[in-house]
Amino acid sequence: MGSRGAFDEIWGHGGPDAPRAEFSTLSQWIADTPADELQRRQQSAEAAFRQLGITFAVYGDSDAAERIIPFDIVPRIFLQREWQKLSEGLVQRVEAINAFLEDIYGARRILDEGIIPPELILRNEQFRPEVAGIRPPHGVWAHICGIDLVRTGPDEFYVLEDNARTPSGVSYMLENREAMIRLCPELFRDFRVAPVDSYPDMLLETMRSVAPSGRARPVCVVLTPGHFNSAYYEHSFLADSMGVELVEAADLVVDDDIVYMETIAGRVRVDVIYRRIDDDFLDPLVFKPDSLLGVPGLIAAYRAGNVALLNAPGNGIADDKAIYSYMPEIVRFYSGGEARLPNVETWRCREPQALKYVLDHLPELVVKLVDGSGGYGMLVGPTASSEQIETFRAALIAEPHRYIAQPTLALSTVPTLTEKGLAPRHVDFRPFVLTGSDKVRVVPGGLTRVALREGSLVVNSSQGGGTKDSFVLLGDAA
Amino acid sequence: MMMLSRTAAALYWLGRYVERADFIARLVEATIRLDALSARPAGEAAWQSALAVSYTDEAFAATGHPAVQAHVARFLTLDASHPGSIIRCLEMARNNARAVRTALTREAWTAINRAWWLFANRASTGGATETLNLVEQIKGETRGFEGATHRMMRNEATLLIQLGAAVERADNTARLVDVKYHLLLPAGESVGGAVDRDQWTTILQTVSAVTAYRWLYSEGLRPDNVIDLLVSRSELPRSLAACVEETVTLLSQLAKRTGLQGEADRMARARLARCQKARTPDIIVGGLHEYLETFITENALLDSAIARQFRFL
Numbered sequence: 001m002g003s004r005g006a007f008d009e010i011w012g013h014g015g016p017d018a019p020r021a022e023f024s025t026l027s028q029w030i031a032d033t034p035a036d037e038l039q040r041r042q043q044s045a046e047a048a049f050r051q052l053g054i055t056f057a058v059y060g061d062s063d064a065a066e067r068i069i070p071f072d073i074v075p076r077i078f079l080q081r082e083w084q085k086l087s088e089g090l091v092q093r094v095e096a097i098n099a100f101l102e103d104i105y106g107a108r109r110i111l112d113e114g115i116i117p118p119e120l121i122l123r124n125e126q127f128r129p130e131v132a133g134i135r136p137p138h139g140v141w142a143h144i145c146g147i148d149l150v151r152t153g154p155d156e157f158y159v160l161e162d163n164a165r166t167p168s169g170v171s172y173m174l175e176n177r178e179a180m181i182r183l184c185p186e187l188f189r190d191f192r193v194a195p196v197d198s199y200p201d202m203l204l205e206t207m208r209s210v211a212p213s214g215r216a217r218p219v220c221v222v223l224t225p226g227h228f229n230s231a232y233y234e235h236s237f238l239a240d241s242m243g244v245e246l247v248e249a250a251d252l253v254v255d256d257d258i259v260y261m262e263t264i265a266g267r268v269r270v271d272v273i274y275r276r277i278d279d280d281f282l283d284p285l286v287f288k289p290d291s292l293l294g295v296p297g298l299i300a301a302y303r304a305g306n307v308a309l310l311n312a313p314g315n316g317i318a319d320d321k322a323i324y325s326y327m328p329e330i331v332r333f334y335s336g337g338e339a340r341l342p343n344v345e346t347w348r349c350r351e352p353q354a355l356k357y358v359l360d361h362l363p364e365l366v367v368k369l370v371d372g373s374g375g376y377g378m379l380v381g382p383t384a385s386s387e388q389i390e391t392f393r394a395a396l397i398a399e400p401h402r403y404i405a406q407p408t409l410a411l412s413t414v415p416t417l418t419e420k421g422l423a424p425r426h427v428d429f430r431p432f433v434l435t436g437s438d439k440v441r442v443v444p445g446g447l448t449r450v451a452l453r454e455g456s457l458v459v460n461s462s463q464g465g466g467t468k469d470s471f472v473l474l475g476d477a478a
Numbered sequence: 479m480m481m482l483s484r485t486a487a488a489l490y491w492l493g494r495y496v497e498r499a500d501f502i503a504r505l506v507e508a509t510i511r512l513d514a515l516s517a518r519p520a521g522e523a524a525w526q527s528a529l530a531v532s533y534t535d536e537a538f539a540a541t542g543h544p545a546v547q548a549h550v551a552r553f554l555t556l557d558a559s560h561p562g563s564i565i566r567c568l569e570m571a572r573n574n575a576r577a578v579r580t581a582l583t584r585e586a587w588t589a590i591n592r593a594w595w596l597f598a599n600r601a602s603t604g605g606a607t608e609t610l611n612l613v614e615q616i617k618g619e620t621r622g623f624e625g626a627t628h629r630m631m632r633n634e635a636t637l638l639i640q641l642g643a644a645v646e647r648a649d650n651t652a653r654l655v656d657v658k659y660h661l662l663l664p665a666g667e668s669v670g671g672a673v674d675r676d677q678w679t680t681i682l683q684t685v686s687a688v689t690a691y692r693w694l695y696s697e698g699l700r701p702d703n704v705i706d707l708l709v710s711r712s713e714l715p716r717s718l719a720a721c722v723e724e725t726v727t728l729l730s731q732l733a734k735r736t737g738l739q740g741e742a743d744r745m746a747r748a749r750l751a752r753c754q755k756a757r758t759p760d761i762i763v764g765g766l767h768e769y770l771e772t773f774i775t776e777n778a779l780l781d782s783a784i785a786r787q788f789r790f791l
Contacts, residue, residue: 050595051588051591051592052584052587052588052591053576053579053587053588053591226577227573227576227577227579232576233579236576236579236580237579239580240579240580245482245485245580246579246580247482248484250484251482251483251484261482262482262483262484262789263480263481263482263483263789264480264481264482264483264486264634264736264738264788264789265480265736265737265738266480266789268480
């Protein structure tokens, strides 16, 4: 499937000469700014990113150990009414995710009432029996969620994926905005854009709000696997902008169920940990025993209620691709209403009928590994070779439970600077939703990822995708 | 908020590695000049002594290359397999800087990052002119880094970087004087004797002290004056006296901010007292080599005491 027939968020269906009414100003800006000027600004942004070390590592690619993610200078814009609707849907979804996690690791009502087959949870590798029965401080599980959305028309948004573990990308949202303000100040005169720079403050408020009770001035830290991790820049960026310590596992020690960090003046108690390491590597006493990254005793301290972990261990069960297909039911069960943000239709290959349908329609479908991420282990039927399709067919027959399939959507496009000038390219969107003990906060913005190759639907940075700034307008567009 | 022990160690070593990279850059620069001025085989001796100053003569011999500019300059600057090369120092500095990104300002970090990128994609130093250009760029970036650290918050992070730099600088200057003095003044020759003007200028250049020397000493270039300048004159920032003083000051500022003082402070103060009493002629009579050897050993002991005092992980 190519871009033909796809909805362009600026140009609509009519091409550059007939932009959507709300976007005539932006369309004019694009038309008036020479392509080589846009190119120059874009290069200047990328040079700045390299200098700042905003790089990421591609796993399995040692030649390009440090790369920057390509940045596109043409912003993606949400109208205020579009955003309003989106953010209501996001809040509803994230509240349901938190309620679901509380239930699954507690009373399991949703299983008792037969909404989800129990074996799908209890035999799922993402289900962590080790944390069953633990209630995190203030009952918040998914403090930081990144909800991946795609769009197919002016009012058609779908949730592609929930990220309730350690979603990354928020530093790009903030750095892209910095770059845009510097390089295209005229856009901020023409549009009233909602600021995103309060994100670190909101994150810190969220962290403080879930501190174990009775700690007057809670000590918050960001826990990183270390500076060789692909998202290290983001970890340091967040710690820095919140003014909290960036710690590695070796800096932490647990004594009598209290977590401390080793400082030059001795041990200092830690109350809230925004951990950017996976469950497996949190605590070798509970999870992977051979992990060198973990903090022995951390889960015991967490169980004792002496430390808050963001996000809670065990959250993988909420964003598992097999559970994803039940999200409409999950939202209905906990909120009592229909999901405002619909799912993409999903076939669960573990179900024989669905598997049959998927095998019969492989060239039209996107097939994904239930436990895959970053665009690895994925088949995009319409662009795949017959050889790739047959490889997936064999894999599906051998291990159907590991796969789900979805239709290929006519993803929206946004004008993007290419070697041949401006052209529509497919995009997706990851807004960030913060849940504290006090309230749910949605940052007016997010990370827009763009598939830079013509017709491509794969936006993952590890597969050559780029990013764009995402404007949320405060007033009406001109 | 108290600083993480790991952060403290990384900042201190960041200071040391940047200083070391800067020193080697100066050493290469001065040696190229000396090489250009001297007739062979004196030029080769110049590169031999550059290796000796950086304690890398044996490592270089192991490469099997002749000690001429093309090989030694590359070895000291771009050779990634050699732990004492500028690129490796910058890599270590950058790794430490990355690990403590949050303790640095953007300016300080980008200076380090830029210096590293300068080298990361270079395969060859090229000829003398290109090497000089490269070295000049590195010096620019390390100066930029120093400038940026001076504009960081005046907190323990800045003090630790400066402490690392002061300890490293003391070591570098002591080695420079020790090796060059030996080389230039073979046994039996007296200090006042005939000297090779270019050789002594090289020493002064390596520590950016040519002009300072002319301001302080009126009687032309004399080895004992050069020694006096580099060992005892605290006006010169790279002299042993200045490094010794700076170390004491930085440690006491750190003590004020962190409440941590102990063995390192005592050692540094005792060293300062000894330095202030020592007179250059006595040092030369008593044996300059022995004096410098003791200084280098004590500097290493001070380094360990600092690591213990600030609980480096």
